[in-house]
Amino acid sequence: AQSVAQPEDQVNVAEGNPLTVKCTYSxxxxxxxxxxxxxxxxxxxxxxKYITGDNLVKGSYGFEAEFNKSxxxxxxxxxSALVSDxxxxxxxxxxxxxxxxxxxTGTSLxxxx
Amino acid sequence: xxxxxxxxxxxxxATGQRVTLRCSPRSGDLSVYWYQQSLDQGxxxxxxxxxxxxxxxxxxxxxxSAQQFPDxxxxxxxxSLELGDxxxxxxxxxxxxxxxxxxxxxxxxxxxxTVV
Numbered sequence: 001a002q003s004v005a006q007p008e009d010q011v012n013v014a015e016g017n018p019l020t021v022k023c024t025y026s027x028x029x030x031x032x033x034x035x036x037x038x039x040x041x042x043x044x045x046x047x048x049k050y051i052t053g054d055n056l057v058k059g060s061y062g063f064e065a066e067f068n069k070s071x072x073x074x075x076x077x078x079x080s081a082l083v084s085d086x087x088x089x090x091x092x093x094x095x096x097x098x099x100x101x102x103x104x105t106g107t108s109l110x111x112x113x
Numbered sequence: 114x115x116x117x118x119x120x121x122x123x124x125x126x127a128t129g130q131r132v133t134l135r136c137s138p139r140s141g142d143l144s145v146y147w148y149q150q151s152l153d154q155g156x157x158x159x160x161x162x163x164x165x166x167x168x169x170x171x172x173x174x175x176x177x178s179a180q181q182f183p184d185x186x187x188x189x190x191x192x193s194l195e196l197g198d199x200x201x202x203x204x205x206x207x208x209x210x211x212x213x214x215x216x217x218x219x220x221x222x223x224x225x226x227t228v229v
Contacts, residue, residue, distance in 0.1 A: 034217055043115065043203055043220035090156065092218075100169050101146075101218060105155040 004093045006104035013081045014112050021076040021107045023091030031093045033074040034101070035065055038088040047089075050074060061085070081111045116140065119204050119221035127229055131192040134224045138185055138206030144168070145187040146207070146218065147179055151200040162187055163208075194228045201225050 004025045013019045025031055032051050036044040048059025050067040058064045065076045076089060091104040116139035126132055138145050147159040149172075158171035162181035173179075176194075181187040191198060202225075205218040 036220075041223075041225075043117075043222040044205075044218075045115075046217050046219070049217055100158065100161060100171075103148075103156040103158075 004091055004102050004104045006089075006091055006107045008107050009105070010108045010110070012110045012112060015083055016080050019078050019081040019085070019109065019111070021089050021091075021109060023074045023076065023104055025072050025074065025091075025093045027072070027093065027095065029095050031095055033065075033067060034092040034094065035059065035063070035074075035076050036090045036092060036103075038090065038106075040087075044090060047076070083111045083113050085109060086111045115219050115221065117204060117206050117219050117221035119202075119224050121224060122222065123225050123227075125227045125229060126194060128194055128196060130194050130228075131190065132194065132226065134189040134191070134202055134204075134226075136187045136189070136204030136206075136221060138187070138204075139219050142206035142208055142219070143185065144207045145181055145185070146205045147173075147187070147189050148203040148205065149200050150203060150223070156203075159189070191226070196228050199226055199228045 006023055034049045035047040037047050038044045047063050048057050048065055050057050055067045063078050065074055067074050089107045092101045094101045118137040120135045143164045146161045149157045149159055159173040160179050161169040165181050176192050179189045201223045203220055203223045205220045207218050
C-alpha cells in the first residue's frame, strides 16, 4: 500500500540550531515528494518538492530536503532554526501514475528562543 | 493569497443540520480536492474532481457529497451533521491542464466547521 510516515509528532529545537523533520514513504512506483507547512488557522503552504534530478532540493524560507531512494526517505532540514519556523509540517507523496496526494500525519515543530 | 478561495471561513451549526462549503480553485486549475483535518484524524482525503467529473474518492462519509460546476468551482455538502464532523475542511487545486508541469497542490485557507 502507498503511504507516507512522519515518525515524530513533535520536534523541539533551540533557535539557531539545525533542525530535521523526518519523512519516510512506501511506494511501488516513482514518487513525487513534497513538504508543506501549516501555520495556525491557515491552509497548507508549499515549501519544496522533489520530482527528479538532484537529490537535494532547496525550497522556501531556507528549507531543504534530501531524497534518499535506498532509505525511502525525504527528510526536511534547515541549518539554523528561527522561532518563526514553529508550525505544523506535512510530508506528502504523489505518484506519477495519478493525481492524489498522500499526506503524513504531520510534525509539530517548536523552535525555542 | 494562494489563489484558492474558500467560503465561509467559519461555520457554527447544530447537530442534524446541513451545510455547504464552497471552493473556487486557482485560475485555470481543473482539479479540486477536498480534505478534512481534525485533531485525532490528521489530514484526510475526501474526494477529487477533475473538470466536473469525480476522479477519486477517499474517506468520505455517505452523509457527505460534493460536486464541481462548469465554472470549476466546487461545493462540499455535509448533512445530518454530528459533533464528530467538527473539523477544518480544506480545498486544494492543481493542474492548469493535462501535461502541466505544476505538480503540486495549492491549498485554500480552509473552512472551520463547529457542530454544537
